[in-house]
Amino acid sequence: MEYKNILVEERDGVSVIRISRENKLNPLNVETLKEIKDAVSRSDSPVIITGSEKAFSAGADIRNFSGLKPETAYHFATEGHDVMDYIAGCDRIVIAAVRNYALGGGFELALACDFRIANREAKLGLTEVTLGILPGWGGTQRLKEMAGTGKALLLTSQGKMISGEEALSLGIVDFLADDPFEEAMKLARNYTGSPLKAVGMIKSLIRSRASNPYEDEKEAFGKVFETDDAREGVSAFLEKRKPVFRGR
Ligand code: COA
Numbered sequence: 001m002e003y004k005n006i007l008v009e010e011r012d013g014v015s016v017i018r019i020s021r022e023n024k025l026n027p028l029n030v031e032t033l034k035e036i037k038d039a040v041s042r043s044d045s046p047v048i049i050t051g052s053e054k055a056f057s058a059g060a061d062i063r064n065f066s067g068l069k070p071e072t073a074y075h076f077a078t079e080g081h082d083v084m085d086y087i088a089g090c091d092r093i094v095i096a097a098v099r100n101y102a103l104g105g106g107f108e109l110a111l112a113c114d115f116r117i118a119n120r121e122a123k124l125g126l127t128e129v130t131l132g133i134l135p136g137w138g139g140t141q142r143l144k145e146m147a148g149t150g151k152a153l154l155l156t157s158q159g160k161m162i163s164g165e166e167a168l169s170l171g172i173v174d175f176l177a178d179d180p181f182e183e184a185m186k187l188a189r190n191y192t193g194s195p196l197k198a199v200g201m202i203k204s205l206i207r208s209r210a211s212n213p214y215e216d217e218k219e220a221f222g223k224v225f226e227t228d229d230a231r232e233g234v235s236a237f238l239e240k241r242k243p244v245f246r247g248r
Pocket residue numbers: 023025027028058059060061062063101103104105127128130131
């Protein structure tokens with residue numbers, strides 16, 4: 001797939017996806033989301049999604065909303081959900097490095113990632129209600145899971161923006177940093193050379209919404225013993241040497 005809205009590079013074993021729209025506030029259209037999904041799917045290493053100096057993303061491209069009818073709006077939401085669910089469900093660690101604005105759909109994209117790193121002054125929020133609409137890419141549920149029902153309702157029903165610092169205190173952001181991208185690189189490097197199959201299974205279990213996650217854990221524990229890295233990790237311990245994991 002040819003990318004028109006993102007830049008992708010490999011850096012120190014980490015896939016870096018930079019949203020790069022013609023407007024530095026990085027409004028998101030479905031084409032951009034599909035490019036992000038494609039880039040994540042092609043990576044077999046940890047992934048960082050980031051934006052510009054000015055914004056991770058100021059949300060869905062509002063220009064696309066003027067002609068929407070109920071059916072086309074539903075389709076637009078479905079396409080967004082597909083991408084967010086893919087990021088949340090894939091077996092790679094995906095980190096959002098957020099500088100300044102992450103609003104509306106941009107915030108929903110960050111919420112779908114596994115970790116969020118933001119600068120103290122970042123402005124984050126599901127602000128859709130200020131346009132008379134609502135979040136349609138999974139934001140209501142993901143924000144509720146992180147901040148709890150009351151806070152999520154308060155913030156979303158008033159379209160409030162909060163700072164990186166407030167988001168950290170609410171458990172929405174995982175780390176604050178003056179340079180969120182460099183901090184994300186540090187975090188991502190913890191996963192290079194790690195047993196990525198086991199990491200992927202751990203992500204899937206911890207993010208699971210399945211009705212019987214304990215059963216899934218037992219199955220995953222069985223499956224992990226099919227991997228080369230499990231054999232390597234256990235042998236290395238017994239042979240008193242450092243394991244060399246290959247992600248297989
Ligand atoms: N979609 C499309 N265009 C957007 C946009 C979005 N989500 N957010 C900003 N833009 C555009 C503006 O229309 C403006 O375009 P122009 O230069 O052609 O006039 C440009 O980006 C700069 O925005 P501006 O509002 O002038 O910048 P600002 O620094 O004064 O304010 C924001 C920044 C982010 C606070 C403000 O742009 C904003 O509130 N954006 C919408 C946020 C939102 O509601 N997102 C949820 C969408 S579902």
